[in-house]
Amino acid sequence: MDVKEAIATAKSYVKDIYAEEQVTNLGLEEVEHVPQAGNWVVTLSFSRPWNTPRTRAQEVLENLGAFSPLKRSYKVITIAEDGTVLSMKNRVKADAIE
Numbered sequence: 001m002d003v004k005e006a007i008a009t010a011k012s013y014v015k016d017i018y019a020e021e022q023v024t025n026l027g028l029e030e031v032e033h034v035p036q037a038g039n040w041v042v043t044l045s046f047s048r049p050w051n052t053p054r055t056r057a058q059e060v061l062e063n064l065g066a067f068s069p070l071k072r073s074y075k076v077i078t079i080a081e082d083g084t085v086l087s088m089k090n091r092v093k094a095d096a097i098e
Contacts, residue, residue: 001081003031006040010077013085014044022049029074040079043091045072 001009007028014026023046030043048071074091 001040001079001083003033003040005083006033006042006079007031009079009083009085010040010042010044013077013088014046014075017088018046023047023073024049025072038081039086040081042077042079043074044077045074047072 011026011028014023026044026046028042029045030041032041033039034041076087076089076091078086078088080086
């Protein structure tokens with residue numbers, strides 16, 4: 001498995017697991033290969049609809065680049081070399097708005 005396959009596997013897994021929650025803005029944060037363990041560790045982040053209350057004024061300010069009220073969830077996905085997802089854990093980012 002190469003890095004692109006690991007990322008694609010992690011994204012597919014998160015989309016599937018959270019399908020009912022309609023997460024948005026799924027993005028890659030970090031990826032690491034751990035050859036000693038034979039694993040890939042991929043950190044993804046996303047927004048949930050209920051965490052992003054929006055008014056028209058907020059939308060205008062966002063479009064102007066003034067601020068972004070999007071709250072992010074961070075997940076660390078561990079994937080074996082054969083593509084099996086071994087775990088998914090929360091990652092709390094110090095500068096993240098939760």
